[in-house]
Amino acid sequence: MTDAVRLDAVSKVYGKGQGAVAALREVSAAFTRGSFTAVMGPSGSGKSTFLHCAAGLDVPSSGSVRLGGTELAGMDETALTVLRRQRVGFVFQAFNLVSSLTVLDNVTLPLRLAGVRVDSAWLAEVVRRVGLEGRTGHLPAQLSGGQQQRVAIARALVTRPEVVFGDEPTGALDTMTARDVLTLLREVVDGMGQTVVMVTHDPVAASYADTVLFLADGRIVDAMAAPTSEKVAERMTRLGAWK
Structure with missing residues (x-):
């Protein structure tokens, strides 16, 4: 399996009848193992719903989500909890x-x-890679925001997950600290083969x-390879994200 995660024709509708809101509309996307994908779009475009459905945090109204070879549709909440705990990693804006x-x-x-059981050799490797050596006995309050995000x-x-999902992981950080965290995520992909x-x-x-990937109105409307910040900003402006 070359895809870590695959979504096929995923739709998500909240509410019923006239009050129903379609957050995702027939979205299909595949994330290759060892790749780093950013998902962008204007406010209300469906980004968070997309992430939650892909990660098994939310159940699509229709369509298929596969984590590796596992189809998530039909799994009960207990099974999804076990799957997320064992096979998915999460990094949020609030460090949690x-x-x-x-x-x-x-x-x-x-x-x-x-x-x-904790694999002490792997734990030491992870701690070293994220730059937390010498900090392992500290409490979160004794760390900077960037260090907390490294934790x-x-x-x-x-847990050696098949995929790591980040929901605005640098949203609460200053520019320089955000750059350090993004460099670390890039190294996680390039050096550890993580998705x-x-x-x-x-x-x-x-x-x-x-x-x-660019979302608008619950659909993927564009994709950009080898992105630069200038090209991404220009594309977002055309999506109406910024006036």
Whole structure:
């Protein structure tokens, strides 16, 4: 299987009858293993719904979502929870760390929740790669925002997931710190063969990806390979994201 995640004709409708709102309309997309994809679009274009359906956080109204060889349709919430815990990593805008746990305990939390033994060699490798050596005994409040996001990335990687989903992972960071985190995500793809799918509103963030998908009104309306921040910004302006 070359695709880490595949969506086929995925639609998502919220509500019923006259109040129904279509957040996604027959969206198809495939994310190759070892690729970095940014998803962009104006506010209300369906970016978050797209991410949630692809990651098994939300169930499509119709269509198919496959994680590797596994079809998510028809799985109950318990099975989806196990799948997300074992095979998917998440990095959010709000770092979502447990304030009373050390860096090390935050990173290993998904393994403990799953009842999986910690592979100390892999844990050390992840900590080293995200640049947290010497910080593992700290609490989140003792870290900068960028360091906290590095903890979140390490937590996403420690289970060796098939794909890491980022929802505005640099949205709460200043420009220089955001650049460090984006460089780390790029290294995760290039150096570790990880697959990253990231929703962002920032053309500079999108320029770190291999491909950018553009959503508008719940549909994928364009894709851009080898993006630059200038080309992405220009395309977003034509989508009506910025006037």
